[in-house]
Amino acid sequence: xxxxxxxxxxxxxxxxxxxxxxxxxxxxxxxxxxxxxxxxxxxxxxxxxxxxxxxxxxxxxxxxxxxxxxxxxxxxxxxxxxxxxxxxxxxxxxxxxxxxxxxxxxxxxxxxxxxxxxxxxxxxxxxxxxxxxxxxxxx
Numbered sequence: 451x452x453x454x455x456x457x458x459x460x461x462x463x464x465x466x467x468x469x470x471x472x473x474x475x476x477x478x479x480x481x482x483x484x485x486x487x488x489x490x491x492x493x494x495x496x497x498x499x500x501x502x503x504x505x506x507x508x509x510x511x512x513x514x515x516x517x518x519x520x521x522x523x524x525x526x527x528x529x530x531x532x533x534x535x536x537x538x539x540x541x542x543x544x545x546x547x548x549x550x551x552x553x554x555x556x557x558x559x560x561x562x563x564x565x566x567x568x569x570x571x572x573x574x575x576x577x578x579x580x581x582x583x584x585x586x587x588x589x
Contacts, residue, residue, distance in 0.1 A: 458494040463506060463516045465492065470513035471541055471565045472580035480505040510543055511578065512563040539588055541565040541578035550576065 456463045476484040482496035483505065494502065506514045532546035548560045564577070568589060571581035581587075 454490075454492075456490065456492040456494050457519065458499065458502075459519070460499040461494075461503065461516045461518055463492060463494065463502065463514060466513050466515075468574055468579070469511050469565070469577065470580065471511040471578045472583060473510050473540075475508050475510065476505055476514060479508060510537070510563055511541075511565040512561065515562065536568075537565075540568070540582050542568050552576075 452468065453464055453466045456465070477486055480497055480501060483493055483502055485491055485493065485496075496502075497505075503516060506516045509515075532544060532548070535543040535545070537543060542565070544564045544566065545562070548564055550558045550560060550564070552558070566576050567574075567578045567581070569582040569585060569587035571585045571587070572579045573581065
């Protein structure tokens with residue numbers, strides 16, 4: 451799985467494009483930092499660190515995460531019970547630490563929030579890739 455990292459003096463934001471469900475919460479809330487019309491699309495100088503952290507924490511799919519540079523660690527895992535949420539006309543969100551096993555027996559570890567396809571159109575099953583918007587999924 452590919453990922454991209456963007457950093458300022460305090461934090462590093464990690465973006466995993468394959469996990470993104472294109473909810474648009476990132477850029478609708480902080481367009482100075484998250485602007486899909488710009489390249490690179492994440493501008494870490496666009497806002498204070500606290501605002502960036504606040505916006506990253508709103509990402510419903512977990513495609514965006516962050517870690518503090520001073521701690522030199524990967525994004526923290528969730529230490530809580532699992533929660534399942536159905537997004538209207540969108541994916542099934544599962545919050546918590548998960549191990550997903552595919553049909554070939556390969557395991558993938560997911561942390562924070564994982565978005566599973568409900569519409570059947572994802573090219574990245576069992577995960578949501580935002581295809582529900584293209585096909586105007588209702589459910």
